[in-house]
Amino acid sequence: MVLYNWRGQWPMRRWEHQRIFAWKTCFPGPVTFLNIGFPFNPTWVSQLDPDLVMVDATALAARYTPIGLGGLRRAMDAVPARARRVAAPLDEFLGLQALRALLVETRIDLLLTALEPVLWDEVYPVDQRSYVLRRFLTAYVDDRLMRRSSSDLAGRPISVSYRAWETPAWLGEMGRLKREVGLRAEAWAQAGGHRADVAVDGQRRLAGEAWIRLLGASRAVVGVEGGSSIVDPKGDLLTSDLASAGSEGWTPPSSAIVLPRGGEIRAMSPRHLEAVATRTFQVLVEGDYSGVLEAGVHYQPVRRDLSDIDAALDRSQDPQRAQAMVDRAHAEIVASGRYSWRTVVGDITRQVLA
Amino acid sequence: MRRGWGLPLFLRLRDWSAWAVIIVESHLLAAPPPVKRALRDLSRLLRLKRWIRID
Numbered sequence: 001m002v003l004y005n006w007r008g009q010w011p012m013r014r015w016e017h018q019r020i021f022a023w024k025t026c027f028p029g030p031v032t033f034l035n036i037g038f039p040f041n042p043t044w045v046s047q048l049d050p051d052l053v054m055v056d057a058t059a060l061a062a063r064y065t066p067i068g069l070g071g072l073r074r075a076m077d078a079v080p081a082r083a084r085r086v087a088a089p090l091d092e093f094l095g096l097q098a099l100r101a102l103l104v105e106t107r108i109d110l111l112l113t114a115l116e117p118v119l120w121d122e123v124y125p126v127d128q129r130s131y132v133l134r135r136f137l138t139a140y141v142d143d144r145l146m147r148r149s150s151s152d153l154a155g156r157p158i159s160v161s162y163r164a165w166e167t168p169a170w171l172g173e174m175g176r177l178k179r180e181v182g183l184r185a186e187a188w189a190q191a192g193g194h195r196a197d198v199a200v201d202g203q204r205r206l207a208g209e210a211w212i213r214l215l216g217a218s219r220a221v222v223g224v225e226g227g228s229s230i231v232d233p234k235g236d237l238l239t240s241d242l243a244s245a246g247s248e249g250w251t252p253p254s255s256a257i258v259l260p261r262g263g264e265i266r267a268m269s270p271r272h273l274e275a276v277a278t279r280t281f282q283v284l285v286e287g288d289y290s291g292v293l294e295a296g297v298h299y300q301p302v303r304r305d306l307s308d309i310d311a312a313l314d315r316s317q318d319p320q321r322a323q324a325m326v327d328r329a330h331a332e333i334v335a336s337g338r339y340s341w342r343t344v345v346g347d348i349t350r351q352v353l354a
Numbered sequence: 355m356r357r358g359w360g361l362p363l364f365l366r367l368r369d370w371s372a373w374a375v376i377i378v379e380s381h382l383l384a385a386p387p388p389v390k391r392a393l394r395d396l397s398r399l400l401r402l403k404r405w406i407r408i409d
Contacts, residue, residue: 007376007379008383010377032362033366033369035372038375044361044365048361
C-alpha cells in the first residue's frame with residue numbers, strides 16, 4: 001500500500017507522479033494507493049492487511065498542518081502490526097523535530113533519505129531512531145523514460161533551456177544560484193545569437209511530458225543541485241510569513257539553523273536524471289550530485305561563482321564532444337538500469353520483506 | 355495481504371474519483387477571481403435552494 005497526499009495541483013510534475021505510482025509497475029505484487037488528502041476510513045487500511053506500507057514524501061508533508069498530521073496518524077495507526085513500514089521524506093530540513101517524532105511513533109522500519117550519509121547521524125541521532133536508513137535519490141528513471149529515443153544534439157532547435165521556480169530567501173545561496181544560473185544562460189544565448197528557452201521565478205512552468213519535450217528539443221540545459229542552506233527543526237519557517245521570506249533582508253526564525261557555505265544540504269534534482277535520459281548536454285554548478293553524476297564525464301562543471309559558465313556553454317556547441325558526453329552519461333546512468341525505479345523498488349522490497 | 359477484490363476495487367475507484375476532483379480543484383484554483391466569485395455564489399445558491407426545499 002502506498003500512502004500519499006495530493007490536492008488541487010494538476011498536472012503533476014512527472015517525477016512526482018512516478019515516485020508515487022512507479023510502485024504499481026515495479027512492485028512484485030498487487031499495490032493499492034490511498035490519498036489521505038481526501039476523507040478515508042482507517043478500517044480500509046486494516047482490512048486490506050498490507051505486507052508493506054510505503055509512506056510517500058507527500059504523506060509525510062501532512063505533518064505541517066494539524067489536520068494533515070491527524071489524517072496520517074489515523075492511517076498509520078490502522079496499519080497491522082505485522083506490516084513493514086517504509087518512509088521516504090524529501091523535505092527533512094523543514095519541521096525536522098516533528099518528522100523525527102512521527103517516524104518513531106508510526107514505527108517506521110526503513111527510512112529512505114536523499115541526505116548524504118555523513119549527515120545521517122546529525123539529522124537522525126542514533127539514540128532517537130528505531131529504523132534503518134537507506135540512501136534514496138529524489139527520483140529514478142522509469143521504464144518509459146528509459147525507452148525514450150532522443151535526436152542527435154546537432155539537430156535540436158534550442159541551444160539552451162532552463163526553468164526555475166520562485167526561490168525564497170530561506171533557501172539561501174542554493175536558491176540564489178538556481179535563479180542566477182538561468183539568467184546567465186539567457187545572457188550567453190543573447191550575446192551569441194543562440195535560441196534560448198529560459199524562465200526563472202516560476203514563470204512559464206512546465207509539468208508532465210511538456211518538460212521532457214523541452215529537454216529533448218534542447219542542446220544544453222543549465223542547473224545546480226537541489227537543497228537548502230537552512231534547517232528548520234521546529235517548523236517555525238512554515239508558520240512564519242513565507243511571502244516575506246522571499247524578500248531581501250529577511251532573517252530566519254531564531255530556531256532555524258543556518259548552514260555554513262559549502263555545508264548546505266544538497267542532492268541531485270530529478271531534472272538532472274531527466275536530462276541524462278533525453279541526452280541533453282548538462283552545464284551544472286560543480287557538486288556531488290548524490291554520487292550519480294561525475295564532473296567532466298557526465299556533465300560540464302561550472303564554478304560556484306559562475307565565472308566560467310560562458311566557456312562551459314560554448315562547449316555545448318561542439319557537437320561531437322557534447323554528443324560523446326551525453327551518450328556516455330545515458331549508457332552508464334540510464335541504459336544500465338542502475339538508477340531505474342524497477343531496480344530500486346526491487347532492492348527495497350528485498351530488504352524489508354526478506 | 356488479503357486477496358479479496360472488493361476493497362481493492364473500491365479503493366481504486368476512490369483514487370480515480372479523487373483524481374477527477376484534483377483536476378477540477380486545480381482549474382478552480384487557477385480561475386480568475388470573478389469566475390471564482392461566481393462559482394462561490396452559485397454553490398451558496400444551490401445550498402440555499404436545498405435548504406428551502408425548492409429543488
